[in-house]
Amino acid sequence: MRRTMAKAALMTALNLSAFALFGTALLAFIYNQTHERIEKSVEAEKLRLISQILPHSLYDNDIIKDTLEILPDPLLGNEGKTTAYRARLDGKPSVVVLEAVAPDGYSGKIFMLIAIRENGELAGVRVVSHKETPGLGDYIDIAKSDWIRGFDGKSTAQYNDQDWKVKKDGGKFDYMAGATITPRAVVKAVHKALQYFALHRDALFAGGIR
Amino acid sequence: MSYQEFRDIFYNGVWKQNTGIVQLLGMCPILAVSTSVVNGVSLGLATTIVMALSGASVALIRQLVPNEARIPVFILIIAVLVTAIQYLMNAYLYSLYVVLGIFIPLIVTNCIVLARVEAFAAKNPASQSAFDGMAMGLGLTAVLAVLGGLREIMGHGTLLSGIDLALGPSAKSLVITVLPDYHGFLLAILPPGAFITLGCLIAGKNWLNQRTESRQARIEPVISAA
Numbered sequence: 001m002r003r004t005m006a007k008a009a010l011m012t013a014l015n016l017s018a019f020a021l022f023g024t025a026l027l028a029f030i031y032n033q034t035h036e037r038i039e040k041s042v043e044a045e046k047l048r049l050i051s052q053i054l055p056h057s058l059y060d061n062d063i064i065k066d067t068l069e070i071l072p073d074p075l076l077g078n079e080g081k082t083t084a085y086r087a088r089l090d091g092k093p094s095v096v097v098l099e100a101v102a103p104d105g106y107s108g109k110i111f112m113l114i115a116i117r118e119n120g121e122l123a124g125v126r127v128v129s130h131k132e133t134p135g136l137g138d139y140i141d142i143a144k145s146d147w148i149r150g151f152d153g154k155s156t157a158q159y160n161d162q163d164w165k166v167k168k169d170g171g172k173f174d175y176m177a178g179a180t181i182t183p184r185a186v187v188k189a190v191h192k193a194l195q196y197f198a199l200h201r202d203a204l205f206a207g208g209i210r
Numbered sequence: 211m212s213y214q215e216f217r218d219i220f221y222n223g224v225w226k227q228n229t230g231i232v233q234l235l236g237m238c239p240i241l242a243v244s245t246s247v248v249n250g251v252s253l254g255l256a257t258t259i260v261m262a263l264s265g266a267s268v269a270l271i272r273q274l275v276p277n278e279a280r281i282p283v284f285i286l287i288i289a290v291l292v293t294a295i296q297y298l299m300n301a302y303l304y305s306l307y308v309v310l311g312i313f314i315p316l317i318v319t320n321c322i323v324l325a326r327v328e329a330f331a332a333k334n335p336a337s338q339s340a341f342d343g344m345a346m347g348l349g350l351t352a353v354l355a356v357l358g359g360l361r362e363i364m365g366h367g368t369l370l371s372g373i374d375l376a377l378g379p380s381a382k383s384l385v386i387t388v389l390p391d392y393h394g395f396l397l398a399i400l401p402p403g404a405f406i407t408l409g410c411l412i413a414g415k416n417w418l419n420q421r422t423e424s425r426q427a428r429i430e431p432v433i434s435a436a
Contacts, residue, residue, distance in 0.1 A: 015279055016282060016283060023287070030297050031297060034302075
């Protein structure tokens, strides 16, 4: 009796492992088939967003090639290396586009592109990807609302530390009632990215035109 | 499989055993995403596809799975399917993925998928199971559309806002402003609004059911007397 039970349990375990193995293999195969295309479409989306926040009048260099590797930094929230795109006009630095991560969104990380002019003013901010609640927290996405344009032209010179908060917390930034965690995370991340820029301004533009 | 069988499965999925207002399964995504018609229908259709595919796959392998291990195996199949769909959409249908992508992980949390697989696909052939999944999904889509529509009108005073994200910028003209100069009603957009509206829908369906029953009860004695 005990033997047959042990045998049945073993068969069940083997069966389950076989399915798990098959499922994993299938997913690994599909991932391998698709990840290059996915990376390409994410890259294309990123460039589309960059072109939205970087007016063509601000640069004449090839921003896709004029890049700098950014090491992980708590002020940017990035865990791996990211790329900074540098825009120049007549060889002079004009705008740098940084990738930043807000780690404290309502449901996970919010990935953003932040364009900062050489004088420390924001040229624009765009959310690249997020998992915020559809219809509630997703107004940070330019496709859903113009909220993110509220950062245009802002700087740490114009707003002090207390101002870099949503209005509910005593700051200067709008939010939509019912979803405060999301804009709070975005405002905080943008503020930190500006601090990063202030600390590393010269290094970010150094290296000449490659 | 007979026409009658298909009709029964369809009627069962869309009306009699409707997941949204009769079985009350998968409340989390229903309440979270039904803030507008476009959001609701998008999630509904994505769920329909997953339910039809998972029904078919489970029906195909059901004889290979020992009874004790069936729930983990079913969950595994659903998870693999949803992840595979997410990868494939991300790679080949990027513009659709941008719209629907956010909903796809939500489907795994929807227990209706597992419930139908366990209650139907584990006991029936593949074609019936796929059709059952589709019918159940369409029933859910219908509820999400009505719920999303009501909440959108009450909350924002519009209908079909955001349709341009699903059908391209030319569809922007399809957005209907039901109540012009409306200042919005926050409660309808927040989860409590979803609970209240859903409650009204359930009450409405029960009322309809009772009315048909009492009508039948009134007609029957007449027939027997004649």
